[in-house]
Amino acid sequence: MSTFRMWEVFAKADEGPFFKDQNEWMVKSFIPQMKRVVKEHDIKWDRKTIVNCDDALADRLWAAAKDFFVSVGVYHVDTHRVMKFSEQEVNEVLYTKRPCYMVGAGHDQRWLRVRAVEDREKRPFHLFSPDANFSTDIHKKACMAYLKEPLLDGLCAPLIEDFMGRKATSQSPTEVAAAMEHAMNLRDAQRLVGKPDVWTVSVGTAETDQAQIAAANPAWGVRPSHLDGRMVSILTEMTTNDAMLNKSLHYRSYGNVFGNLCGAIFGGHAGGTEATAVLQTAYNIQGACLYGSCWALNFPFHLKWQSTTTRELLWIQSMLSQAMSRNSNLIFLNNLFANAGPATDQLYWECANHAFACESSGGNPWGAATCRNKYTDHATPLESRLFHECSEASFKMRLTRAQADDLCQKIMEKYEALIPVDNYGKTIQEVYDMEKITPRQEYVDQYLRMKDELCKMGVQFAY
Amino acid sequence: MSIEKVRQLMIDGDGDAAVSLVQDLIAKGTSPHDIMGGLTEEMEHLGQKFESFEVFLPDLMVAGDTFMQIMEVLKEHLVADADGKVPATVVIGTVKGDYHEIGKNIVGIVLQANGFHVVDLGADVDPIAYMEEAHRSKADAVGLSALMTTTMPKQEEFIKLTEEAGKKGQYLICIGGAPTSPDWAKRIGADVWSFDAFEFVGKLKEALKNRKK
CATH class of the missing domain: 3.40.50.280 (Cobalamin-binding domain)
Known part of the structure; x- marks a missing residue:
């Protein structure tokens, strides 16, 4: 069911069991099956642990996720049919999946690969991404600011807000044009900072299939093959549509090392923490089987706060990372969505905690998105820098999961009570000198102070 | 007591049993408004629990689905009994x-x-x-x-x-x-x-x- 069976997979959208709408499928299939697998596979969380140390639990989570995916399938909202996959089909995909890809080119070339739990050899892949909208007039400079980051292995660039004074709107010419401008800016920015061949996951501004296709151009836009990455979403929850299948078809024919973007909602259709962990893990299997994706971006998030840094969400990231690292060749990254905004201490604590919760569990950091993804220009490379430096420190220190949990518990105390507060901080124009594309001194001082505080907790940064 | 039982069946998502019990209750003279009042109260209660994540969306969906099944039965009786109030x-x-x-x-x-x-x-x-x-x-x-x-x-x-x-x-x-x-x-x-x-x-x-x- 991998790339070579693409059309057999697409045919499932016309042949599977019929449900008149998603709600009927949810009530009759998704919800009862989820309750069953959580119970049968004995998935339990103690409401305190952040970094899991129980290998047997991680293995049961993997088994539960696979059981759930085979039992439930994927609901196709356009054809109203369920695309079901047999266990044998799933096993074929899992066996044939490649555990590593060389991405980018020249001196920007990197390995994107599966890591092990408490991996002592393979350093994490540092994907920088603000996952936020930026004003069009500063977009290229913002891309340059991120590309300048020392640890950067890949970039998912900021999104463009407007095109020629009009808000980029889904399915309209403004979206298509904004996607093209995004791709052009990014290519320019890469050349200007001396990283022309860095792997970029492009382009976030293009929500629709037609905009993605329009932005693909080896001369000025998204490049084919291993040079750039793309993403196709799994719609919540466990659903897809023709537009998503179109994207996967385009990415495969264009040859990109593309991923599937998946975010189970804690408090949503799956329910509580344990079920959300099952669903999120199942999404990684779904992406590989349904879209033939080469990797997955995991962003399970909180229904109320739209963030990934609460206690239960960090446990989910830790669990799914271990479940997959121990049981599969599926490549994945862990996406950070913070509650707070730039230049707040809270944001730095959230970034640090997400990094330490994931690295020793076998994860790869992707971030950092800020202030619940609500406000334009509210993200800077500084918080991403700390996020990735913490992940690198965790690797360099050979932090065990038990040590990581101790550290995460201490960091959690710094911000847990602040999660409900609207603490959206400052814009990139306030934090950075956008002419020089460097952070202003007072914010560099704050960044260094936060590193000092982490050092006092026992963190040893790589440099 | 029987309205309590309907409330429980609604939470459990047992639509067939809930509908059957509601039909029975109406036949025996229980006011449809009282039944609906009890069920609405239960849904509000579930909603509050969901807000604090004591229950989750699947619980709400299952109960909501059963609620709608029961409403199909209650609807005609409520119209006949209407007191002029129209929900927004x-x-x-x-x-x-x-x-x-x-x-x-x-x-x-x-x-x-x-x-x-x-x-x-x-x-x-x-x-x-x-x-x-x-x-x-x-x-x-x-x-x-x-x-x-x-x-x-x-x-x-x-x-x-x-x-x-x-x-x-x-x-x-x-x-x-x-x-x-x-x-x-x-x-x-x-x-x-x-x-x-x-x-x-x-x-x-x-x-x-x-x-x-």
Whole structure:
């Protein structure tokens, strides 16, 4: 069911069991099956642990996720049919999946690969991404600011807000044009900072299939093959549509090392923490089987706060990372969505905690998105820098999961009570000198102070 | 005691048993209004528990599905018994180009639990479809959900269209979704914005009350 069976997979959208709408499928299939697998596979969380140390639990989570995916399938909202996959089909995909890809080119070339739990050899892949909208007039400079980051292995660039004074709107010419401008800016920015061949996951501004296709151009836009990455979403929850299948078809024919973007909602259709962990893990299997994706971006998030840094969400990231690292060749990254905004201490604590919760569990950091993804220009490379430096420190220190949990518990105390507060901080124009594309001194001082505080907790940064 | 049993069957999602018991109760003289009152109270209670994550969306969905099955039975008796009160009607949907339904679905369930009549247009809803349904169902409010920054402009487009069609003010225009904010709502002229479904119910009730004054 991998790339070579693409059309057999697409045919499932016309042949599977019929449900008149998603709600009927949810009530009759998704919800009862989820309750069953959580119970049968004995998935339990103690409401305190952040970094899991129980290998047997991680293995049961993997088994539960696979059981759930085979039992439930994927609901196709356009054809109203369920695309079901047999266990044998799933096993074929899992066996044939490649555990590593060389991405980018020249001196920007990197390995994107599966890591092990408490991996002592393979350093994490540092994907920088603000996952936020930026004003069009500063977009290229913002891309340059991120590309300048020392640890950067890949970039998912900021999104463009407007095109020629009009808000980029889904399915309209403004979206298509904004996607093209995004791709052009990014290519320019890469050349200007001396990283022309860095792997970029492009382009976030293009929500629709037609905009993605329009932005693909080896001369000025998204490049084919291993040079750039793309993403196709799994719609919540466990659903897809023709537009998503179109994207996967385009990415495969264009040859990109593309991923599937998946975010189970804690408090949503799956329910509580344990079920959300099952669903999120199942999404990684779904992406590989349904879209033939080469990797997955995991962003399970909180229904109320739209963030990934609460206690239960960090446990989910830790669990799914271990479940997959121990049981599969599926490549994945862990996406950070913070509650707070730039230049707040809270944001730095959230970034640090997400990094330490994931690295020793076998994860790869992707971030950092800020202030619940609500406000334009509210993200800077500084918080991403700390996020990735913490992940690198965790690797360099050979932090065990038990040590990581101790550290995460201490960091959690710094911000847990602040999660409900609207603490959206400052814009990139306030934090950075956008002419020089460097952070202003007072914010560099704050960044260094936060590193000092982490050092006092026992963190040893790589440099 | 028997209404208590119906409430429990609703929570358990046992629609067949609940419907059968409700039919039995009505035949034996229990007031349909009392049954509905008990069930609405239970849904509100579940909604409160959901707000604090003591229960989750699947529990609410299963109970809501059973609630609707029971309502099919109660409907004809309630009409016959009507005391003139008409519940407010809210048309909801996710805007054109956006397929994310979870937020909108939660709003629908919570509104129903609070006694509103809800017309759910689903996802990828054309602005004209909202307007036509609002007219057809004499809506008191229209709710437009958007989960992507590139679909937020569809909320603005709907408000512009209602202005141009001379329909602005005929119903409240409510917006929501993860990337939206109070600033955005103010900028496009929406009547109600809320952080989540629970805040929305309170704000909508207040706005409807002010509108009637």
